[in-house]
Amino acid sequence: MTSQDFEDGLKAMEAAAREAIAYRRGVAAAQTTPVATYREMLAAFDAPLPETPGEPTAIIEELITRATPGVRAATGPRFFGWVIGNSHPTGVAxxxxxxxxxxxxxxxxxxxxxxxxxxxxxxxxxxxxxxxxxxxxxxxxxxxxxxxxxxxxxxxxxxxxxxxxxxxxxxxxxxxxxxxxxxxxxxxxxxxxxxxxxxxxxxxxxxxxxxxxxxxxxxxxxxxxxxxxxxxxxxxxxxxxxxxxxxxxxxxxxxxxxxxxxxxxxxxxxxxxxxxxxxxxxxxxxxxxxxxxxxxxxxxxxxxxxxxxxxxxxxxxxxxxxxxxxxxxxxxxxxxxxxxxxxxxxxxxxxxxxLRQYGRAGIAELVERGCRIARDMAAALAAEPGIELVAEVVLNQFMVRFGDDDAATLATVEQIQADAVAFIGAATWRGRWVMRVSVSSAATTDHDGEITVAAVVAAWRLVKEA
Ligand SMILES: Cc1ncc(COP(=O)(O)O)c(C=O)c1O
Structure with a gap:
């Protein structure tokens, strides 16, 4: 590596850091935008093996430009899929x-x-x-x-x-x-x-x-x-x-x-x-x-x-x-x-x-908040006709079903993901499809829970009326 290569590499680190910070600011404010599919991303990146060296900052910029449409906003405040934390900025640093x-x-x-x-x-x-x-x-x-x-x-x-x-x-x-x-x-x-x-x-x-x-x-x-x-x-x-x-x-x-x-x-x-x-x-x-x-x-x-x-x-x-x-x-x-x-x-x-950032009190608050938001979301959803809470909410995970059959539940989950106000996935439980909500991100507030409930109810009403 020449000293020029080294300096160029450091500039690439700066470019990546700038982009990472800008991305996180945007995600914190935004809803969970629709994301490109794996196939679309494959097409975006598909290229022959490079024969010659590239310029570091240009490589990082190319990575950012091509990848951004396919970056799922899992660090956003209304991401309730799987059990995904926030990749907190302090931990990332x-x-x-x-x-x-x-x-x-x-x-x-x-x-x-x-x-x-x-x-x-x-x-x-x-x-x-x-x-x-x-x-x-x-x-x-x-x-x-x-x-x-x-x-x-x-x-x-x-x-x-x-x-x-x-x-x-x-x-x-x-x-x-x-x-x-x-x-x-x-x-x-x-x-x-x-x-x-x-x-x-x-x-x-x-x-x-x-x-x-x-x-x-x-x-x-x-x-x-x-x-x-x-x-x-x-x-x-x-x-x-x-x-x-x-x-x-x-x-x-x-x-x-x-x-x-x-x-x-x-x-x-x-x-x-x-x-x-x-x-x-x-x-x-x-x-x-x-x-x-x-x-x-x-x-x-x-x-x-x-x-x-x-x-x-x-x-x-x-x-x-x-x-x-x-x-x-x-x-x-x-x-x-x-x-x-x-x-x-x-x-x-x-x-x-x-652990240094949160301390004992911070972690207790984080876990309590996730459980409270899950409980409140579940109760609000269950109050809507046609939405059934599948099991008692004891921690941060809960499941609901929509209408009488699996098709209605799957259609509602699809509608929620398309509306992109929040991201929530589906799973099976006791042989039937459910929508499963996981509240595990430090970014999620009570207000995000309320916005999400409104989006889920709206999606369900659309499916019901279709
Ligand atoms: C109970 C339980 N065990 C194991 C795993 C797997 O964890 P990881 O994906 O971190 O390997 C999960 C993931 O959600 C989980 O919820």
Whole structure:
């Protein structure tokens, strides 16, 4: 790289920063504008491999011009699709530095500051989520990988207890591991089971109630039996926001010698909110927890946490050693010992920045606000003839149906997306289509909830009259 190339690269960084700030100002004020499709974007970018070098600022400007029509306004105040936080500007700023500093958190020596920041943020996470203070935390890409990492630690520990070294000897010939899981578990947990050779289909499914919570009596029946057992519970069902009855199932899991894992991608943040913490009572009795930063904590993507009560099991499943890597010193937290990868970006910086920005009180307010807006939106929608609230609202997620059949619900969701005042998606629940609302962005206010309710009612009336 010539010094000219370097200077040109810095100018490109400035251009990207200017555009990013202008974009966020615009999105904060705007509605969720319609967005170009993947196919249209493919056509916009389709080009042969460049044969010659390009000019950095021109490349960034080309990227902005071509991509902007296809950038979904997920950071806008009326985005209620999936469970998507806000990529808060403070978290983005910290994340920019993670990239600009070029820190590889593969080990303590290559990234001393980032490693230390991750250690401190890990302690803050345990405190705010009120989980055992000695637990280990791995910074991963999201809850999917967090579930995988936690289940790897679970697999290691339950097999170690019966004298099998799965890290060394693999699963072939190993004692069978029974896996219990609620009937309304998130699809990504099955991915973890698939990666770990535990089999996505080889599970014992535990019956759930109307909110998707495991029934304690069904759990009690399912946990009986011989051999190693892993039980998978959840905090925050994707459609209802409800959490399993940890107070009841955790002692049963303990008595059976099972490892209890909790998928708490977004729901675990309920621990931080005074009026919701009760729903999660007993969750701290589990052995491992998956949570996301890029949902309720509002960090930019990608950011999730694999939290394990027994750091030794966590390290056994994940640690990497090689002669060229510096050995861990004493109690120092080696960042690669808790995640599947060696080289990675310093994603803990966004976590540190968001916890520093909000503090305990700010996060409590954020979670409480999301729950209040969800409750108020659901009540206002249910007051409109033809709109049915599908289940009680207990957290930030809720579902409604329109009219008598799936077609009316799907048509209404399509109309809402076309009107683009707000973005809301559809899902299936108990065999029928629903509109699912997730209130998880820091940008969303009570007023955004009201505007959205009016837009949904208008869309439904149009569909009804058509
Ligand atoms: C309960 C639950 N588990 C796991 C996931 C997967 O999380 P991620 O997309 O961060 O990997 C989600 C995502 O919405 C979720 O809600």
């Amino acid at each position: 910290a994340d920019w530095l993670a990239s600009a500093w070029g820190q590889n958190v593969g080990n303590l020596v290559s990234a001393p500051a980032a490693s230390a920041i991750e250690t401190v943020a890990a302690n803050w996470l345990l405190e705010i989520l009120d989980l055992p203070r000695g637990a280990s935390v791995g910074y991963v890409t999201g809850a999917t990988v967090a579930n995988f990492v936690c289940l790897a630690a679970a697999r290691s520990e339950v097999l170690t207890r019966v004298g099998w070294d799965v890290e060394a000897d693999g699963l072939i010939g190993a004692p069978p591991v029974r896996v219990l899981i609620g009937a309304d578990a998130h699809a990504t947990v099955f991915s973890g089971l698939k990666y770990l050779g535990l089999g996505a289909r080889r599970v014992v499914t535990v019956e759930t109630d109307a909110l998707g919570r495991m029934r304690p009596s069904a759990f009690e029946r399912a946990i009986q039996g011989e051999g190693p057992v892993i039980a998978i519970a959840q905090a925050g069902q994707i459609n209802t926001g409800a959490s399993d009855p940890f107070d009841e199932i955790a002692p049963m899991a303990k008595a059976a010698g099972a490892w209890l894992h909790v998928d708490g991608a977004f729901g675990l943040w309920g621990r931080a909110a005074p009026t919701r913490a009760e729903q999660l009572a007993g969750v701290d009795q589990a052995d491992s927890w998956a949570a996301d930063g890029h949902k309720w904590l509002q960090t930019p993507y990608d950011c999730g946490f694999a939290i394990v009560r027994d750091p030794e099991a966590h390290r056994r499943a994940m640690a990497i050693s090689a002669s060229y890597l510096p050995p861990a010193q004493g109690a120092d937290r080696e960042p690669s010992a808790y995640v599947p990868e060696l080289s990675r970006r310093a994603r803990g910086l966004g976590t540190w920045a968001m």
